[in-house]
Amino acid sequence: MSRVVSKSLSLLQSGRRSLHVSAVSAAKQTMPDPIEHATGLEKYELLAKQAGNDDPFFLKACARGPGTKAEPTIVNAMDTYRSVGCVCNEEDTNIKWMWLCEGAPKRCACGYWFELKVHAAPDKYSLPL
Structure with a gap:
């Protein structure tokens, strides 16, 4: 009986040592x-x-600008069209969505004007490797 206890005790102690050693060597890796x-x-x-x-x-929300027909709020895009949401009043809980197309300013139901500005998208064949 004492042999069984001493063998299990020695296995338990050696298990603790190997776990401690592996934890120290893992700390050096980044x-x-x-x-x-x-x-x-x-x-x-x-x-x-x-x-x-x-x-x-251009995924972050932007604040409305002056929003007049002469100075519409500029919306940036990487294509010739984009879906835009307007929160007409600060206390509104819904968003009014509309499609903007290049070269055609659009007026929201609240009276603000929006215009699309197209930027060149990254060329998929010249992306960094």
């Missing part, structure tokens, strides 16, 4: 840089953010 690991559009976005452009695909 994760690779995400920019070196990324390719394509993901790398394009990470490089743009590193250069200071935190919204390279």
Whole structure:
């Protein structure tokens, strides 16, 4: 009986030691840089953010500008059309959606004017590898 107890005790102690040693050696390892690991559009976005452009695909909401017919609110896009949502009043709980097309300013139901400004999209064949 004492042999069984001593064998199980020695296995338990050696198990603790191996776990402790493996934890110390794992602490020396680091994760690779995400920019070196990324390719394509993901790398394009990470490089743009590193250069200071935190919204390279124009996905963040923007505030309305003057919104007159002479000075419409400019909406940026990478295509010749885009769906735009307007919160007409601050206390509204719904969004009024409309399609904007290049060269055709559009008026929302609340009276604000919007116009689309097209930017060149990244060429998929020249994206960083």
